[in-house]
Amino acid sequence: MYQLLIVDDQPDLVEDLAHNLPWSSIGIDTVYQAQSGQEALEIMNATPIDILLTDIHMPGLSGLDLIEQIRSTWKNVKCILLSGYNDFEYAKRALQHQATDYLLKPIEDEELLQAVKKAVTELDERWSEVTSYQSTLASLKDNLPILRNHLLLSLLQGQSFSPEGLKEKLDMLDLSLVPNAPYCMMLLRMEDYFYEQSERDSSLLQYAVCNIAEELFAEEYDLWHVKDEHDYFVFIIMGKNGSQLEQNALSSQVEQKAAQLQHYVKLYLKGTVSLVLTKQAAFPQKMREAYELSLISFRQRIGSDRGFLLCLTEEAQPGEANSLSQLYNPPLLIHLLEAGQWEAIETKLDLAFDELEQNWGESHEHILETYFMIVSSLSFSIHKNKLWMSDIMGHEFNQLLSGPNFHTIAQLRTWTMDILQTYKSHLSSKVQHSRLSTVQKVQEYAASHLEEASLQTIASHVFLNPSYLSKIYKLETGEGISDYLSRLKMETAAHMLRTTADKIYEIAAKVGYLKTSYFIKVFKERYGITPQEFRDS
Structure with a gap:
């Protein structure tokens, strides 16, 4: 459903058109009113029209000047002009500003509805074209590198996809990687010489390093790479078409290629790179673990040394500490709370506590880690x-001041869920109170x-967008603001007809x-009945 704005310096005509035509039957959901070109621009800036x-003829900003300004900012708005003059120059300027229609006053209701319906049809066709399959494919092709990077970064951060969903995304992004086929991960760090260059030259050198890698691996392997937040390049390496290789064959062959990459970078680009290679695994399994282990290896085993090639062959030893994964998989708890996605919050915490119970049930350190993450x-x-926090948590806030006192995961889970439920209820109450307060302000101002x-005047008074104000008012009262105003005006007029001696025209003005x-x-x-008949009765 679309939104229509009617602009005319005759308020009665505007109100008549807004309230007495069946706009919803032709796809119009909301009708806004303005009595000048300037007021129309204010509405356009506040809500999508x-x-x-x-x-055409209005004091100040004329209709033609109005659509000229609209064209410079809102190119997709359909404009229909009304004029009391059959003037060729007006029609010519209307065409220059791509007006959908040019109608002469007085205009029949049916003719006006047909003109607006024609604009609705054109909008439908335009947006259908924009969202069409071919248009989507063209847009996808233009943004392919960005979308590929985004998907790979999501996998490295631990985001999971169903096998069918991942295959669909890979196909859509024209990536040749095959789910469940063996892959290796290679983390590449460009070193001192490269970062001594200007920003422009450094970017070109990074591009050159990735090109050398593509050249070396392209004949036998599919490569997919991205630059991470630490300025490392992460490469996913897989045999062509997901070819199945002997156990660890991929790892040993990739190691040879990686050594060649270091050699050619030093030979042709005069700089050094260090590389960390992971063990072979089935794509996309263990991508987050492999990535984090590679980062740790850079910090702990290569450090500030230059030109190293490290192959990771060992598994984590029993008894070694490890980080929690579900707690840090995207979306993060802090982002879910910010968006108010309560069901997703509950699901995420269930997964985090389940992991905690299964893998770290005896580790008080991991319970503390989970606690501090939730509290922050x-x-x-x-x-x-x-x-x-003290208002939300009540006496539970003392728990924070004295420090955590949880001995079991069950205690932490119960405490967390109770606090979240209290917080959710408090926010819901706050939203409800805010909306009821807004409704009260609307009614007080209108009266x-x-x-x-x-x-428009009410929205300005309560400092809210007109579209948002309409929605919350109807949500809380079941009645639209325009309907409320019309009813209030009629009820007030009826009361004045019964209790005062004011003239009909005086009551109308009031x-x-x-x-x-x-x-x-x-x-x-x-x-x-008419106002006079009402008074007489």
């Missing part, structure tokens, strides 16, 4: 929401400023209708 219906994520989220009250004839029409539609 799809179709503009504007009069919670404190960040609570403070970002402008709240105090005391009925003459000029509109969606409830926001500049034209008495339009007020009488709307009143009769609501009560079935």
Whole structure:
């Protein structure tokens, strides 16, 4: 459904068009109103508009000037012009600014609906084209390197995919790697000479190093590489078409190629690189573990030395400490809390506690690690929401001040889930209170400023986007703001007709209708009789 903005310096005409035509039947969800070109631009800046219906002759910014400004910023908005003059120059300028239609006043309702329906159809066709398969493929091709990098970084960070989902992504990105085929990982660090160059020359040298690697491996292997956050290059190496090799055959052959890579980089680029190679594994298994082990090996076994080639052949020994994985797999707990994804938070913590119980049930250190990770994520989220942990946690906050006192994983799990439930309830209550407060402000403003009250003036008063304000008001009251204003105006007018001696035109003005004839029409539609008949009865 689309959003329509009607602009005319005759408020009664705008309100008549906005409320008395069946817009929803032609695909219009919301109708906004403006009484000048400047007000129209303010609405355009505050909320997305799809179709503009504007009069040409308005004081200040004319309709033609308005669509000229709109074209410079919102190229996809469909513009329909209304004019009381059959003037060729107006029509010519309308065409120059790509107006969808040029209609002469007075205009029949059906003709206007057809013009807007035509604009809706054109929008449908345009966005259908933009999201079409061929357009998507073209966009995908343009962004292929970025998307490939993003997928590989996701795998290195531990994100998991179903075999079918991964195969689909690899095919979509035109990658030849085959799930479950053997692969090796190679971590490459460019060293001193390369980073002594200018930024431009350094980028060119990095590109050259990756080209040499591609040249050396391309005949027998498929390569997929990305630069990580530590400025290492990570290469995934697999036999052509996922060819099945003898156990560890891939590792030994890749080691020879890696030594050649170091040689040619030094020979032709005058610099050194250090490399860490992992054991052969089935793609994409153990990618995160292999990547983290390679990073640790660089730090602990190569360090600041230059030109090293290290092949990792040993497994982690029993009894050695290791890090938790589920707790640090994306998306992180801190990001899920920030987004308020409570079901995903519960799922992630269940996985983290399950891993803790299965692998580190006797390790108090890992319980502490989990505890501190949860508390730091919670404190960040609570403070970002402008709240105090002591208010959320109550007496449980003392637990933080005195330090963790958990002896079992079950105790930590129960404590965590209780705190999260309390936090979730507090946020829900805060949202509800905020919305009810907004509804109260809307109604107070409308009651005391009925003459000029509109969606735009109310939204400005409560400092909210008109579209967002409409949604939360209807969500809380079951009634749209425009419907509420119309009802309030009619009820106020009826009360004044019963209790005052004001003239009909005076009452019309007091409830926001500049034209008495339009007020009488709307009143009769609501009560079935005219204001005078209502007063007489």
